[in-house]
Amino acid sequence: MIFPTDLNVIEVSDSVKFDTSWFDSKYKVAVYMNKVGRSITNLDWQPAISNNKEVAFLFYISEKDTSKLIRQLKENNFSHPVLHDPNKEFYKLNVSDEVSFISFLVKNNQFVEMSNPSLSNFQKRLDALTKE
Numbered sequence: 001m002i003f004p005t006d007l008n009v010i011e012v013s014d015s016v017k018f019d020t021s022w023f024d025s026k027y028k029v030a031v032y033m034n035k036v037g038r039s040i041t042n043l044d045w046q047p048a049i050s051n052n053k054e055v056a057f058l059f060y061i062s063e064k065d066t067s068k069l070i071r072q073l074k075e076n077n078f079s080h081p082v083l084h085d086p087n088k089e090f091y092k093l094n095v096s097d098e099v100s101f102i103s104f105l106v107k108n109n110q111f112v113e114m115s116n117p118s119l120s121n122f123q124k125r126l127d128a129l130t131k132e
Contacts, residue, residue, distance in 0.1 A: 001030065001093075001094050001104065001106055001109050001110065001111055002090075002093040002094060002109075003023050003028075003030065003058060003090070003109075004060070004083070004085065004089040004090055004093065005020070005023050007060070007083040007084055007085050007089070008066075008083070008084045009081050009082070009083060009084070010066070010069065010070060010073070010081065010082050010083075010084050011081045012070055012073045012074050012078065012079065013079035015079055016079055016080055016081060017081065018081035019056075021056075022056035022057075022058060023056070023058075025054070025055070025056035026054070026107065026108055027052075027054055027055040027056065027106070027107055027129055027130050028055065028056045028057070028058055028104075028105075028106040028107075028109075029048070029055055029056070029057045029058070029103060029104070029105060029106070029115075029126075030058045030060070030090070030094075030103070030104045030106055031057070031058065031059045031060065031101075031102070031103045031104075031116070032060045032061075032062075032085075032090050032091055032094070032095060032099070032101065032102050032103075033059070033060070033061045033062070033063075033100070033101050034061075034062050034063075034088075034091075034099075034100040034101070035061070035062070035063045035100070036061060036063055036069055036072035036073060036076065036078075043116060043117040043118055044117050045057065045080060045117055046079075046080075047117075047123075048117060048122060048123065048126060049080060051123065052126050052130070054130055055126060055129070055130065057080060058083060059080060059081075059082040059083065060082070060083045060085045060089075060090035060091075061082050061083070061084060061085060062085045062086055062087075062088045062090075062091065063084075063086070064086045066084060066086075069082075069084065102114065103115060103116040105125060105126070105129050107129055112129055113125065
């Protein structure tokens with residue numbers, strides 16, 4: 001998988017700052033969203049982010065309107081930094097189907113499987129991802 005690094009980072013909260021070393025992390029959850037939909041950012045990502053410090057969570061969002069994106073992130077209390085990707089760079093490099101949301105588990109920049117917090121076994125899948 002390829003992770004565009006030259007995108008603007010949006011941080012709607014001072015509690016979490018984007019760390020460029022996340023791009024080099026061995027384990028990643030890479031999330032692509034066409035727009036910020038309530039159901040996507042309302043997924044409870046925080047337990048997984050908090051409990052899996054060795055996993056980098058990269059959220060690529062292609063909403064073109066920056067002010068709308070920031071407003072929606074704030075409305076949904078989504079505090080994790082996001083990569084603003086209005087030209088869909090992540091999507092063009094990594095996604096072959098037409099989707100508005102997709103979440104990849106990645107090890108050594110290789111796709112392992114798809115998963116997200118809407119699945120009851122999300123933490124088990126993260127555990128399996130980081131198991132050597």
